[in-house]
Amino acid sequence: MDGYFGSYLLVAVLLAIGVGIVAVALLANRMLRPSRPTPDKLLTYECGVDPVGEGWAQSQIRYYVFTYLYVVFAVDAVFLFPWATVFAAPGFGMTTLVEMFVFLGFIALGILYAWRKRVLSWT
C-alpha cells in the first residue's frame, strides 16, 4: 500500500466500512422493529396540535451575512495551509513574515469593516 493512491485506497476502504456499519445498524433495526403506521403518527410534530401551514415556512434568515463573511475569509484561509509548511524554510526569513502580516492585516480589516457596519450585533 505505497504511494499516493495507495494511501487513499485505504481511506476509501474505511469509508466503505463506515457505510457498512450504518447499513447493518439500519438493517438490524428493520428486522427487529414493528411497523404500524397510522395517518396521525405520520403527521409532522408541532407540540401536539395539528401542524399549521407547511414545514418549509418562511422565516427571516439573518445568518446570510455571515455566509458572505465566511466565503471571503475561508478562501483566504485555504491559502494558509500550503504557505504554512514552507514559510520558515531557509532563505525566506523576513520576506514571508512581512507577507504574513499583510495577510493578517487584510483579514483584520475585513472583520473591522463588518464590525463597523454592525452586522456582528443584532440589537
Added chain:
Amino acid sequence: MAEFLDILLRFVVILLIFLLLPLIVGQTEHKAMAHMQSRLGPMYAGRFHGWAQLIADGVKFAQKEDVIPAAADRRVFMIAPGVALVPYLLVLIVIPLDRDFVGVDLDLGLFFALAVMGVGVLGAIMAGWASANKFSVLGGMRAAAQLISYELPLVLSASSVAMAAGTLSLPGIVEAWQWWWLPWQAIGAFVFFVAGLAELRRPPFDMPIAESEIIMGPMTEYTGMRFALFMLAEYVGIVVLAFLTTVLFLGGWQGPLLPGWMWTLVKVFALAFVVIWLRVSYPRLREDQLQKLAWAGLVPLALLQLAITGVVKVLV
C-alpha cells in the same frame, strides 16, 4: 501477508476507538454529570453502578419503530444520520495513536481532517431541511450558521500548528512537538477547542438543538435507530475533537514513563471530561451571542496566535 495483517490491525483499532470510546465517554457523562448535580445517575442496568445503561439504550433503540413523517423528503431524511456519522470515522484514519501507529500517514492529514469534519455537519443541515418541520428547519439553519462562523477560527488555529511544525501530516506534527509549544500555542489551543465544541453543537453551543425552545432541532422527527446514529455521531464527535486537540496541541503520544498510546488516551479522556464539565457548568449561549463570540472573540484571537507563531518561528 505481514503488511495485510498490519493494515488489518490498524483498522480493528480504529473501529474499536469508533465503537467503544463514545460509549465510555457517554457513560462517563451520565455519571459525572449526575454527581456534579448531586444525583446518582443510572444505577440499575448491569447491577454495578449502571455500567450497562448505554447498551440497554442501544437495544431499546434497535427495537423502536422507524417513523418517517408523511411530509418529509424521504430519501434525504433517511440518509442524513449516515452523513452525520461516517465522516467522524474517516477522520480517525489520519490520527496517530502512538509513534508509527496511524491508519494512514497522509501528507495533508490536517487538511483532510478539517475538510471531512466539515462534511459531518451537513448531516444536521440535511436532517433539518428534510424533516419539513418548522422546528427542524430553524435548527438546521442555526446549525449551518454555527458551522460557518466557527469553521474560520478552527482552520486558522489549526494552521498555526502547521506553521510551527512545518508539515500538515499529523504524525509529523506530533514528532515535531516540544513542551514549550504548550505556552507558545496556548491561545490557538483554546480557540481550536472552543470552536470544535461549537462545531459539535455541544452545550454551551447547543443553540441548534435547544430542547427548551425548538424541541430537538434537526432531530425532532427522528426515532429509533436513526436517532441513535445521531447520538452516536455526537459522542464520536467528542472523541474526534479530543483526539485532534491532543495531537495538535498537547503532543499526542509524547510523555514520560507510560507507553505512547496510553499517553494519547489519557489526554483524550482528560479533554473529553472537560467537554462534559463545560456542559454542566455553562448556560446556553443565545444565537447572536454565539455569532459575536466567533467573529469578535475567536477570530481575532486566532489571528493573534498566527502572528505570535510566525514571529517566534522566524526570529528564534
